[in-house]
Amino acid sequence: MVPYVLTMVLLAIGVYAIACKRNLVKVIIGVMVAEYAVNLFLILMGYRFGGRAPIRTAAMDRAAGAADAAKAFAAGSVDPLPQALILTSIVIGLGLVALLAAMAIRLHEKYGTFDVAEMKKLQG
């Protein structure tokens, strides 16, 4: 329950920055905060207090006995899948932020400002 609420608050901060800030750079920071809220949520979902790093070794298998090796490993370690997911998600986020920054720079060249309110060639 707590991770739900806290990451939602973080997400809300990101959405607030996107919706209410006039400076393009602050909008980009808002997007990053929102992205990291979901990354944090994913990693918290997979975390287990006192869990082991999800690396299976031969020594662990010997200790647990041949039959239950996989079960014992799954019970004792942190869920590795969300970690793989957020690696992908972080890379996608990097691409997005790079594209956003590139566009903000081009917009600055055209308008000479980062202020959204002064960019209004599109209306209607």
Place this chain on the structure above:
Amino acid sequence: MANALPFLVALPLGVAFLMPLLEKLHEPGWLIDLLATLAAVALLTLSLNTIGEAATVYWMGGWGPDSGVVGISLVCDGLTRLMLVTINLVTLVAVLFSLRYMERYTTKGFYFCLFFLMVAGMNGVAMAGDLFNLYVFIEVAAISSYSLVAFGCESEELEASFKYLVLGSLASTFVLFGVAILYNLTGTLNMAQIRGQMDALVGNPALYVAAGFFVMGLGLKAAMVPFHAWLPDAHPSAPAPISAMLSGVLIKALGVYALARIFFSVLGPTHEYAVVMMALGALSMLGGVLLAVGQWDFKRLLAYHSISQMGYVVLALGIGAAVLADGGSRAVAGLAIFGGLFHMFNHAAFKSLLFLCSGATEYATGTRQLKELGGLARRMPVTSGCCRIASLSIAGVPPFNGFWSKLIIIVAAVQAGYVWLAALATLVAFLTLVSFVKVQRYVIGGELPERHENVREVPVSMCIAMVTLAIVCVGAGVLCPYLMSADGVGFLDQASDAVVVGTRYTEVALGGMAP
């Protein structure tokens, strides 16, 4: 044929990364053109090949149910098949149109690179068998579309693209949040396995949080009315063939298809979801058309109509979901969903055609303001003819395809007991007709302005692209009664069947293994 499925993603990816190489090596332009055309033809052939085959699954690296571990899968059922054919048909046409249209931009290689990345992403979205790959493919298609909107690098285009980019990435964040919650609840990402655990989760509040995130995220991607602000800026700013791709297939694959897949095949239709879908659909239908009527920019007008027409599709899916959730007649639900999916296919054909026509008039005259155009019927007979056919289709005039799909949706709404929604759909159809009478009058009819005296018809490859889509519009319209009467064999029937019978996806995607 399951082994052919990965090629629908791999082929456009490979072609996409070859393109900048050819551009950098200063290869002759015809090589890039040839490669793009061949790739698009191959993709269409591959996707047409899936028609008439049994639903198939491809397990990446062999990590399927046989190996005891469920890995990443590509699933091809009826709905996927419909999307694949639609996407790759519009892709081929847009490539043909781009060959000459994009010559005024200097870097065609980079353009085709982004174009094929977008196609790879959309094909992936249609086939993804697990939620995280759905998200990744949505991002692949969306990120390439952000750059394509800004392709001209003028200030309006950058501004539209920035807006689209910020809202698009927010939408993706919402979708990923929904995926994360579902993973937390069920411990799996495979859509069919999640569906298998849905019964145990009914009434869990976290499930509704996840559904809310999916509605917001995918509603933003589909530009449903409270979330539509980016579309009328982004779609007209892109080059014409890209506008055709964005309005014709991107909002469907990323928005409506994903929405249908998640709400019908993963979460299972309930009354609450159905009401939300019907409300979104009705709002978009009315809001889009009211905003469109006052527009004087050709492409902007078309973009607002895209919102309105997507509203029809979501409304029909919502009616279908409501009937299914309330335990009503499966035939009525099937009719509504059939109408919605048929309208989605038709919209891909006629809206892409309209955007190509607007691109052709802009190519020839240099303007897209309706008031500065006129009298093009004699100067550009092919473009005008295609524009007429597309306008009649979108306005819902018999016997063109738009008429049949709208009729089916309205009939299904009445049968399901939503008479007010049927009346609203009829009113919107009438407003659409009014709006397109205006387009016809100002673009094709009237006097030819003096400065357009020397306007000539666009090059042959662009004409071929437009005529192909016009034939699809007329063909789907004329053949519709036959498609309807042939019971259960058409590929549209299979598509609506895949949606109506929600558990069928589980059967297909796991190949008989208990979920």
